[in-house]
Amino acid sequence: MNxxxxxxxxDAGSERGWLNRALxxxxxxxxxxxxxxxxxxxxxxxxxILSWLLSGIQFGAQHPSTGEAITITNLxxxxxxxxxxxxxxxxxxxxxxxxxxxxxxxGVGVAEQSxxxxxxxxxxxAFTPKLLLTPMxxxxxxxxxxxxxxxxVVVIPLGGIIFYAAGRHPxxxxxxxxxxxxGGFSANFVPSALDPxxxxxxxxxxxxxxxxLSLHPLINWYFTSASCLVIVLLxxxxxxxxxEPRLANTPLDGDEDDMPEMHPxxxxxxxxxxxxxxxxxxxxxxxxxxLIPETSPFRDPGTxxxxxxxxxxxxxxxxxxxxxxxxPGVIYGFMTxxxxxxxxxxxxxxxxxxxxxxxxxxxxxxxxxVAEFGRSGLGVLxxxxxxxxxxxxxxxxxxxxFGIIILVGFVNLFVGSASAKWALLAPIFVPMLMxxxxxxxxxxxAYRVGDSSTNIITPLMPYFPLVVVYCQRYxxxxxxxxLVSLMLxxxxxxxxxxxxxxxxxxxxxxxxxxxxxxxxxxxx
Numbered sequence: 001m002n003x004x005x006x007x008x009x010x011d012a013g014s015e016r017g018w019l020n021r022a023l024x025x026x027x028x029x030x031x032x033x034x035x036x037x038x039x040x041x042x043x044x045x046x047x048x049i050l051s052w053l054l055s056g057i058q059f060g061a062q063h064p065s066t067g068e069a070i071t072i073t074n075l076x077x078x079x080x081x082x083x084x085x086x087x088x089x090x091x092x093x094x095x096x097x098x099x100x101x102x103x104x105x106x107g108v109g110v111a112e113q114s115x116x117x118x119x120x121x122x123x124x125x126a127f128t129p130k131l132l133l134t135p136m137x138x139x140x141x142x143x144x145x146x147x148x149x150x151x152x153v154v155v156i157p158l159g160g161i162i163f164y165a166a167g168r169h170p171x172x173x174x175x176x177x178x179x180x181x182x183g184g185f186s187a188n189f190v191p192s193a194l195d196p197x198x199x200x201x202x203x204x205x206x207x208x209x210x211x212x213l214s215l216h217p218l219i220n221w222y223f224t225s226a227s228c229l230v231i232v233l234l235x236x237x238x239x240x241x242x243x244e245p246r247l248a249n250t251p252l253d254g255d256e257d258d259m260p261e262m263h264p265x266x267x268x269x270x271x272x273x274x275x276x277x278x279x280x281x282x283x284x285x286x287x288x289x290x291l292i293p294e295t296s297p298f299r300d301p302g303t304x305x306x307x308x309x310x311x312x313x314x315x316x317x318x319x320x321x322x323x324x325x326x327x328p329g330v331i332y333g334f335m336t337x338x339x340x341x342x343x344x345x346x347x348x349x350x351x352x353x354x355x356x357x358x359x360x361x362x363x364x365x366x367x368x369x370v371a372e373f374g375r376s377g378l379g380v381l382x383x384x385x386x387x388x389x390x391x392x393x394x395x396x397x398x399x400x401x402f403g404i405i406i407l408v409g410f411v412n413l414f415v416g417s418a419s420a421k422w423a424l425l426a427p428i429f430v431p432m433l434m435x436x437x438x439x440x441x442x443x444x445x446a447y448r449v450g451d452s453s454t455n456i457i458t459p460l461m462p463y464f465p466l467v468v469v470y471c472q473r474y475x476x477x478x479x480x481x482x483l484v485s486l487m488l489x490x491x492x493x494x495x496x497x498x499x500x501x502x503x504x505x506x507x508x509x510x511x512x513x514x515x516x517x518x519x520x521x522x523x524x
Contacts, residue, residue: 037358040365040423044372051075051376061384070384072377080375088368095367101197102356107322107329108192109352110345114333117144119265119273122158126264130166134176137162138235141180142188142228152463155181157470170252170474171486172244176235178467179490182455184231185418186448188224191217194418196318198444201422204370205430206440208379210521217317219441219513220448223505227449230501234493242489252474272335276328283327287320306514359419366423379427384435398503400436401446404429405499408450413458418451434520441516442506449502453495456487 034042055074062069074080092098111117128136141155156177163173186194196217203215265273291298291306291313298313299306306313329348333339339348373379395403411421425447433443458464464483471478506518517523 037362040369044369107325111325111329113348114329116332135236138180169247176239185452187227187231201426205426209431221513223512272332276332280328404446405450409454412454457491
């Protein structure tokens with residue numbers, strides 16, 4: 001048995017009564033919620049009914065853009081139902097998040113299926129000094145978001161393996177990796193598919209108030225990059241000073257023969273990884289050089305700026321994500337033999353698209369709900385009346401932001417999907433906060449903090465049971481309550497400190513992303 005084995009000072013699988021009751025409540029309530037796809041369908045029906053009930057009422061509220069009186073359109077008339085049917089296909093195919101997510105995932109899928117991403121993660125962790133093992137593991141876990149689910153299936157079990165091999169408690173490694181992958185879900189200095197995904201819901205929500213408003217996928221990039229440092233430092237301190245000492249007396253009772261081992265990448269894989277990475281870096285440098293000249297075709301032809309929403313570079317973010325993952329993925333695949341012919345690359349893309357089938361189904365119903373919510377006029381009415389209510393409360397801006405973060409964190413306990421949740425909340429929060437002067441970019445940043453912080457304590461998160469299984473390889477008695485009690489310190493500290501960080505970031509006026517604003521309408 002590894003040197004971390006100690007005499008037990010208590011039952012590692014025991015669950016405090018209040019925690020168990022809270023978890024049971026969350027699990028029961030969450031399990032009663034419909035599937036997100038069906039939830040959007042039901043909400044669309046609710047919108048139809050409300051549009052019928054409220055269509056004859058004069059509210060006296062005025063549209064913030066046109067100044068005209070807001071009226072509710074009855075969507076249950078024959079004319080409106082026919083319009084719904086005739087535009088259904090275009091509503092779905094024109095749904096903003098659909099194309100950007102699928103294009104980005106085509107590239108990420110090639111890099112993941114070829115083995116390039118896994119090799120890169122292993123290489124980075126293998127060269128890390130023991131002193132920096134925890135922060136490097138958390139950083140790798142954060143960066144793994146770029147490959148979507150790679151962190152859950154690769155980095156988290158690797159965390160346990162690496163800590164076990166280093167003579168440390170493997171559950172502490174799993175906890176640190178889980179905190180980075182899921183608790184720091186929105187902290188990443190590498191653009192990923194999550195950025196266009198969330199923006200795709202934020203933009204149509206903002207257009208409920210301002211139809212001319214346009215956003216780009218990197219509206220939170222500077223903030224999420226800075227958040228990386230916050231999550232790494234917090235996770236490092238919590239793991240080494242709180243979590244691992246708490247696990248000191250938790251014995252390892254898993255079968256040694258069944259405990260996984262970390263196999264280093266071989267010479268051929270290492271060579272392929274370096275060549276693929278070099279090509280990606282060279283490509284990135286060439287891109288940067290192409291942006292420097294004032295005559296660069298990537299600049300806005302009118303203003304010559306790179307950060308304007310209409311600049312070609314901003315419109316090319318998703319295609320660039322695709323290219324910068326396809327290139328190293330293809331090179332690594334052919335050099336290692338995981339790809340032997342061009343069809344293998346296509347098959348990798350196909351397999352990735354297969355994993356997106358559920359998202360496509362959900363996006364169909366979500367697109368219909370968002371479109372009907374906008375056509376009804378309910379979104380504008382809710383935004384204006386909600387904005388008036390917030391103005392009457394006269395809360396400080398920081399208090400409003402913190403309230404949004406806490407509310408999102410609570411909702412996240414019951415609706416685990418980041419995209420499904422933001423699709424529900426964006427049409428309410430974004431236009432409402434625009435009415436009190438908060439930009440869509442700031443509202444999305446607040447959402448990301450609340451959504452990430454409580455991911456690691458809800459059993460309804462799809463990968464939560466899988467993490468329990470990882471723990472049971474080393475401590476057989478690990479249960480849901482054990483894992484939640486292990487992750488609760490991360491969740492609480494992340495939620496509080498990250499919220500304060502966002503508010504401080506906002507008060508200092510640091511940009512959230514290229515060409516972004518904190519206020520609506522933007523100054524100047």
